[in-house]
Amino acid sequence: MSDATLTLSPTETVINAPATEVGHDPSMLISMRDIWKTYQMGTEKVHALHGVSFDIPRGEYIAIIGPSGSGKSTLMNLIGCLDTPTQGQYWLNGKNVSEMDDDELARIRNQEVGFVFQTFNLLARATALHNVELPLIYGGVGSSQRHEMAQKALTAVDLTDRMMHKPNELSGGQRQRVAIARALVNNPSILLADEPTGALDSHTSMEIMDLFERLHSEGNTIIVVTHEHDIAERAHRVISIRDGQIEKDERIR
Amino acid sequence: MIERSGEHEARPPRYTYARAILPARITSHPFFRLAAVWEAFRVATGSLRANLLRTALTLMGIIVGVTAVIAVVTIIKGLDQTVAQTFSSQGSTVFTISKNPQIIKSREEFIKFNRRKDVTHEDAETVARLCTACWRVGIAANAIETVKYQDQKAENVRIRGIEPLTMFDIDGVSIDAGRIWTESEGASGREICVIGPDMLKNLFGDAPADQALGKEVRIDGRPYLVIGVLEPLGSIFGFSRDNVIYIPYSTYQKAYGGRRSLVVFIQVPAAEQLEAAEDQVRTIMRSRRGLAMGEVEDEGFALETQDVFLNLYGSATSNIYIVTIGVAAISLVVGGIVVMNIMLVSVTERTKEIGIRKAIGARRKDILTQFLIEAVTVTALGGAIGVGTGFGLAYIISALIGFPLLVSVTSAVLGVGVSSVVGIISGLWPAWRAAKLDPIEALRAE
Numbered sequence: 001m002s003d004a005t006l007t008l009s010p011t012e013t014v015i016n017a018p019a020t021e022v023g024h025d026p027s028m029l030i031s032m033r034d035i036w037k038t039y040q041m042g043t044e045k046v047h048a049l050h051g052v053s054f055d056i057p058r059g060e061y062i063a064i065i066g067p068s069g070s071g072k073s074t075l076m077n078l079i080g081c082l083d084t085p086t087q088g089q090y091w092l093n094g095k096n097v098s099e100m101d102d103d104e105l106a107r108i109r110n111q112e113v114g115f116v117f118q119t120f121n122l123l124a125r126a127t128a129l130h131n132v133e134l135p136l137i138y139g140g141v142g143s144s145q146r147h148e149m150a151q152k153a154l155t156a157v158d159l160t161d162r163m164m165h166k167p168n169e170l171s172g173g174q175r176q177r178v179a180i181a182r183a184l185v186n187n188p189s190i191l192l193a194d195e196p197t198g199a200l201d202s203h204t205s206m207e208i209m210d211l212f213e214r215l216h217s218e219g220n221t222i223i224v225v226t227h228e229h230d231i232a233e234r235a236h237r238v239i240s241i242r243d244g245q246i247e248k249d250e251r252i253r
Numbered sequence: 254m255i256e257r258s259g260e261h262e263a264r265p266p267r268y269t270y271a272r273a274i275l276p277a278r279i280t281s282h283p284f285f286r287l288a289a290v291w292e293a294f295r296v297a298t299g300s301l302r303a304n305l306l307r308t309a310l311t312l313m314g315i316i317v318g319v320t321a322v323i324a325v326v327t328i329i330k331g332l333d334q335t336v337a338q339t340f341s342s343q344g345s346t347v348f349t350i351s352k353n354p355q356i357i358k359s360r361e362e363f364i365k366f367n368r369r370k371d372v373t374h375e376d377a378e379t380v381a382r383l384c385t386a387c388w389r390v391g392i393a394a395n396a397i398e399t400v401k402y403q404d405q406k407a408e409n410v411r412i413r414g415i416e417p418l419t420m421f422d423i424d425g426v427s428i429d430a431g432r433i434w435t436e437s438e439g440a441s442g443r444e445i446c447v448i449g450p451d452m453l454k455n456l457f458g459d460a461p462a463d464q465a466l467g468k469e470v471r472i473d474g475r476p477y478l479v480i481g482v483l484e485p486l487g488s489i490f491g492f493s494r495d496n497v498i499y500i501p502y503s504t505y506q507k508a509y510g511g512r513r514s515l516v517v518f519i520q521v522p523a524a525e526q527l528e529a530a531e532d533q534v535r536t537i538m539r540s541r542r543g544l545a546m547g548e549v550e551d552e553g554f555a556l557e558t559q560d561v562f563l564n565l566y567g568s569a570t571s572n573i574y575i576v577t578i579g580v581a582a583i584s585l586v587v588g589g590i591v592v593m594n595i596m597l598v599s600v601t602e603r604t605k606e607i608g609i610r611k612a613i614g615a616r617r618k619d620i621l622t623q624f625l626i627e628a629v630t631v632t633a634l635g636g637a638i639g640v641g642t643g644f645g646l647a648y649i650i651s652a653l654i655g656f657p658l659l660v661s662v663t664s665a666v667l668g669v670g671v672s673s674v675v676g677i678i679s680g681l682w683p684a685w686r687a688a689k690l691d692p693i694e695a696l697r698a699e
Contacts, residue, residue, distance in 0.1 A: 082612060082692050103616045110614020121609045121696065125299050137288045138614040146288070182613065 024091045029189055029221055030056040030079065035088035035098075037074050037244075048074040049085070049244045056223070058189075061216040063232035064225045066241035073194070075241060076225045080115060080192045081108045093189045110139050114183025116193035120175045122167040128154060128178045129163040135186045153181040157211060173204035180211065184220070191215065193224045197231055209234050289619050290626065297627035300599065301634075308631065311595045314588025315635030315675065316642065318581040319668040323643025324650070325577040326664045329570050331647070331656040336566055345524045345558060347423055348531060350376065350517040350538060354555040356565060369553045371514035376541060380517060383537050386530035389520040391420035392502060396509055400456065400498065401471045407455035411497045412472060414505020421499070423518045430462035431481035434501055442503040446470070447481035449497035472498065475508060531556055585671065588635065589679035596628050596683035607687050608695025621688040628680025629673050636672025640665045 024031035037049040048071045056062055066072040077083040078090060081097055084105070090098040097108055114135075115121075122131045132150040141149065154163050157177040167175050176196060183191055193212070197205035213234065216222050224235060232238050233252065240248040301308045353366040374392065381390035396412045415421070421433060434445055448465065457465050462482040469476045477500065486494040500508075521530045535556060542553040600607070607620055615623075644660055651658045 077693055080612075082696075103618075106611065106614050106616040106619075109612060115612050117696075121605075121612070123606060123609065125303065134292075134610070135613040137292045138610070138616070138619055140288065143288065186614075 024089065025055055026091075026094060027057070028055040028091075029058040029060075029093055030054075031089075031091040032078075033089040035075075035078065035085045035090060037071075037078065037083070038086040047244055049078075052088075052241075052244075052246055054239060054246060054249060056190075056221070059216075059219055059221055060237060061212070061222045061235045062224070062237045062239065063235035064223065064239045064241060065227060065229065065232040066247075067227060070241045071244040072225055072227075072241045074244075076192065076194055076223075079190070079223060080113050081105045106138075110135055111186060112189040114180075114186065114188040114191045116176070116179050116183050116191065116196045118195035118198035120167070120172075120179045120199070122175060122178055122182075124167055127164050127166055128159060128170065128181075131167070131178055132182045132185050135182060139186055149185055150181070153185040154178070156184065157181045171204075172200050173207055176200060176204075176208055177211065180208075180215075184215070189221060191220050191222045193222070195226055195228075196224060197226075197228070205231070289615075290622060293619075293623035293626040294630065296623060297630040300603075300627065301631060307595065311591055311631055312588075312635035312638065314584050314591050315632050315672050316588075316639040318584035318588060319636050319639025319672055320643040320646065321577055321584070322581040323640050323664055323668050324646040325573060327644060327647035327659060327661065328650055328656075329573065330659045330661060331651050332570070334659060335656045336563065346522070346527060347518060347520045348527065348534075348556060348558045350380070350519070350534060351555050351557065352514040354557055366555075370542065372517060372554060373515065376538065377515065377517040379541060380519065380534055380537055384519070384530060384533045386521060386526055386533050387519045388522045389419045389423055389518075391423050391518045392416050392515045393420055393424075393518060394502065394505055394509070394513055394515050396505075398473045400452065402456035402468060405456045405458070407452060407496070409496065410452070410472075412505070413497055413499050414502040414509075415499060416502035420518060423520045426483050426486065426499075429482045429484045431466045431479070433481050433499075439501040440503055442501070442507050444475060444477045444504060445480050445501070446472070446477040447483060447499040448479055449483050449495040449499075450485040451493050451496040452498065453482065455496075470498075472500075473508070527558065585675050588632070588672075589675045592628055592631055592676060593679035593683060595631075596624060596680050597686070599627070600624060600683050600687040603687075604690065604695045604698035607690050608692050608698065611690070611692035612696060617688040620690075621684045624684035624687050625677060625680045628684065629676035632672040632676030632679075633669055636669040639672070640668040643668070 024033060032055075033053050035049055035052040036047065039046045039048060052075065064072050064075060074083075078085055079092075081092065081100075082105075084100065085098050088098065089096060092108065093112055095108065095112075097105065100108065109115075122128075123134070126134070129147075129150050132153050133146050136146040136149060151160075151163065154160060157180050159174060159177055159181065162170060162174060162178075167178070170178065176199075180191075180196075183193075191212075196212075197208055200208060209231065212222055212224065216236075222235075224231065226232055236253050237251045238248070239246055350372055352369050352372050357363050357366065377390060377392045380387065384390070392415065394414045396414075397409055398412050400407045400410045415424075416439060418433060418436065418439060421427070428447070429450065431447070433447055434443075438445060448470070450462070452470070453460060453462060453465055456470060457468070465479050465482055468479050470479060471477070477498075483495070483497075483499075519530060519534060521527050535552075538554050538556075539552060607615075610620065610623075644658075644665075648658050
């Protein structure tokens with residue numbers, strides 16, 4: 001809720017509003033048009049996002065950066081289909097997800113989005129392999145195919161020898177790699193990482209960022225949400241969010 | 254940067270996960286996913302194992318309820334069989350004429366029956382002569398006495414005066430040692446007797462049957478010569494059927510007088526003829542009591558089969574059933590509330606887990622199913638344990654009292670089934686609360 005408590009000056013103007021056109025670009029993987037997210041705080045309406053528009057093509061490595069309370073978490077929740085916008089249109093992989101109900105969103109999350117969280121969010125009682133299988137279970141994949149896919153994903157993050165370990169038997173870096181394998185296993189359209197190195201030491205952070213780079217080079221679309229500039233600089237494009245709006249959208253390599 | 258990318262190229266491509274190689278996107282979304290159900294079951298058993306004490310306490314109510322039902326049902330089924338076997342030894346081919354029915358329900362009835370005429374020897378003779386459907390007709394009169402042999406004493410012995418000798422067959426008893434009296438002895442009024450096997454135990458210090466033969470026992474002070482010993486019949490509901498002494502009716506009359514009401518026993522060759530024989534006997538008796546056909550006033554006598562005992566037994570056990578089902582229902586309701594409470598705690602504790610599952614694609618019904626399965630797993634487990642302890646309890650009691658143990662699969666299935674239904678009902682609300690949690694809020698929980 002921290003995003004919702006920010007106070008906005010009423011005189012604020014839209015700084016960077018390139019895409020006000022209504023239609024979306026079907027060639028883009030993500031297409032956001034004039035997205036608003038408004039929270040009702042008692043009698044007051046708080047705009048966590050006002051009028052955000054951008055496009056992300058397939059295969060891009062993009063960082064969304066902004067200070068605490070800027071609205072970047074709200075944006076991440078929208079991109080990840082955990083929430084729907086109050087107003088505006090969001091196309092993900094050709095589907096308009098801005099007006100979907102809970103179960104349709106669950107399906108989109110299952111098929112199109114791979115989440116990587118700051119605190120890993122693995123199931124403590126399940127093995128690494130089972131954690132990675134979980135999205136496939138909800139995707140309705142048969143058990144032998146599920147095993148095979150989960151093993152492949154764990155191999156891809158160099159955890160071949162840790163498959164039967166539970167999260168508390170793994171280091172922080174290893175846990176995050178299990179989470180990345182889980183995010184990848186369903187072959188999602190986007191890999192969405194929320195402060196993926198926030199709970200890791202600097203050495204392990206670099207390893208995880210190297211892994212992202214490799215996954216990007218292999219054709220995955222990666223979105224990293226962070227407040228750390230050195231993490232954001234590993235991306236190819238950086239969108240800066242401030243006070244619920246896009247402050248800057250620049251290609252850095 | 255260059256160094257790293259160089260290293261990357263040197264390695265073989267470990268990540269074979271590129272889009273092109275992947276299997277086709279899964280598009281089927283059936284409502285009921287077996288994998289998700291199995292996952293739910295694994296999670297359920299896992300969390301039950303992780304909180305063993307809590308699980309045990311949760312199970313208590315369900316266990317108590319199911320145990321009570323299973324134990325009572327099993328015990329009563331065992332008793333049913335004992336009762337059925339016992340009464341069939343005398344059989345449904347026998348009925349009686351008596352002054353009073355064997356069960357008197359009220360004071361008014363008692364007064365009414367007492368005004369009736371006694372059933373007499375002449376009644377029995379007339380029935381024997383006129384009833385063509387009757388096979389064997391006999392009379393019996395009972396007295397309860399203390400019996401002595403030397404310094405040994407047996408209390409509350411049933412002294413049964415009978416006539417003719419076929420009454421032994423009607424009663425379904427047979428001789429173990431010695432003999433029964435002859436017809437002429439039976440008519441002579443001599444003090445001879447045939448003793449039930451309990452007399453051996455109580456009077457003769459468990460001596461073999463033939464050692465009692467020729468001995469003299471004293472019934473109400475009068476000496477009787479033992480000429481035979483009966484085979485044991487066993488006991489029913491703790492009452493021995495072997496605590497009996499048979500004497501000829503003529504002897505009984507001498508000792509106790511002829512002015513007591515008799516019971517006439519009538520046996521038919523097969524159960525199908527029972528009704529016809531009863532009709533004939535009723536007609537004969539009504540004419541002897543001076544009643545016209547169809548007169549609705551008191552008949553003045555009671556025609557009964559052993560069914561009256563069975564009916565009494567049946568109504569007694571059905572009351573026990575009703576009480577037990579009441580107790581079980583209460584404990585199942587309490588058990589259900591406990592399960593609901595624990596499920597609500599479980600949902601709160603696992604809010605984060607629910608958030609994770611939702612983030613990676615669990616739908617509402619997946620979460621709903623998960624918690625429902627958890628609730629049903631708890632209650633079904635409680636039901637299964639209850640079935641086990643119920644049968645165990647019934648086994649102990651049946652071994653103590655001495656009746657057969659009949660393990661009924663139906664009641665076992667019913668016990669587990671009903672507990673599962675309790676699980677569904679009490680799990681529904683907690684599961685629904687879990688299912689409609691907002692994933693963002695849930696992920697934030699700790």
